[in-house]
Amino acid sequence: GAVVSQHPSRVICKSGTSVKIECRSLDFQATTMFWYRQFPKQSLMLMATSNEGSKATYEQGVEKDKFLINHASLTLSTLTVTSAHPEDSSFYICSADRDRPNTEAFFGQGTRLTVV
Amino acid sequence: DQQVKQNSPSLSVQEGRISILNCDYTNSMFDYFLWYKKYPAEGPTFLISISSIKDKNEDGRFTVFLNKSAKHLSLHIVPSQPGDSAVYFCAASGGEKLVFGKGTKLTVNP
Numbered sequence: 001g002a003v004v005s006q007h008p009s010r011v012i013c014k015s016g017t018s019v020k021i022e023c024r025s026l027d028f029q030a031t032t033m034f035w036y037r038q039f040p041k042q043s044l045m046l047m048a049t050s051n052e053g054s055k056a057t058y059e060q061g062v063e064k065d066k067f068l069i070n071h072a073s074l075t076l077s078t079l080t081v082t083s084a085h086p087e088d089s090s091f092y093i094c095s096a097d098r099d100r101p102n103t104e105a106f107f108g109q110g111t112r113l114t115v116v
Numbered sequence: 117d118q119q120v121k122q123n124s125p126s127l128s129v130q131e132g133r134i135s136i137l138n139c140d141y142t143n144s145m146f147d148y149f150l151w152y153k154k155y156p157a158e159g160p161t162f163l164i165s166i167s168s169i170k171d172k173n174e175d176g177r178f179t180v181f182l183n184k185s186a187k188h189l190s191l192h193i194v195p196s197q198p199g200d201s202a203v204y205f206c207a208a209s210g211g212e213k214l215v216f217g218k219g220t221k222l223t224v225n226p
Binding site: 038044091093095097105107110 | 152154156160162203205214216219
C-alpha cells in the first residue's frame with residue numbers, strides 16, 4: 001500500500017533554534033498534505049493544509065510565521081518550527097491524500113519534538 | 117508491524133440502518149482510542165473517543181465500544197445517513213503518539 005514517510009521520528013532541540021520536519025509520499029503524488037499537532041491523550045489538531053505549488057492554508061490560531069510550511073513538489077511537504085520554545089514540544093503528524101486509483105488518506109509515522 | 121488494524125477496507129450500508137466499523141489493536145499499552153471521519157481532500161475530523169477505563173461511550177448517533185480483553189473496538193452509527201459516507205480511521209494512543217489504522221470507507225446508500 002501507499003506509504004507516507006515522516007522524518008525525523010524524534011528530535012530534541014534548544015530553545016530559539018528551528019527544526020524542519022519532512023513528509024514524503026513514497027509511491028504516489030500528493031497535491032494536498034495536512035499537518036497536525038497532537039497532545040497526549042487528545043485528538044489531532046489540524047494546523048494547516050499544504051498545497052503543492054501554492055501557499056499553505058493555516059487554521060485559526062496557528063501562527064504561519066512560526067510554523068512554516070513548504071510543499072515544493074508533489075511528494076514532499078516540510079514543516080519548519082521556527083524559534084522553537086518548550087511549549088512547542090509536541091507530537092506532529094502529517095497525512096497525504098492519494099486520488100488515484102481510489103481516494104485514500106495515509107498518515108506519516110509522526111515526529112516527537114522536544115524543545116529544551 | 118501494524119499495531120492498529122481495520123480489516124475491512126470498505127462497508128456499504130442502507131440509509132437508516134446501523135453501520136458497524138471495527139478496529140483491532142495489538143499493543144496492550146494503548147489506553148486511549150479515537151475515531152476520525154475523513155472526506156476526500158479534507159483532513160480527518162474527530163468523532164468520538166474512549167478511554168480504556170470505559171467500555172462504552174455514546175455521543176448522539178455514534179457509539180464506541182471497547183473490548184479490552186479482545187483488544188477490539190467498534191464504532192456504531194445509528195441510524196446511518198448518506199452524509200456519513202466517508203473514510204473512518206481508528207486511532208490508538210499509549211500517551212506518546214497516535215497510531216492510525218488504514219481506514220474503512222463507509223458508503224451509506226439512500
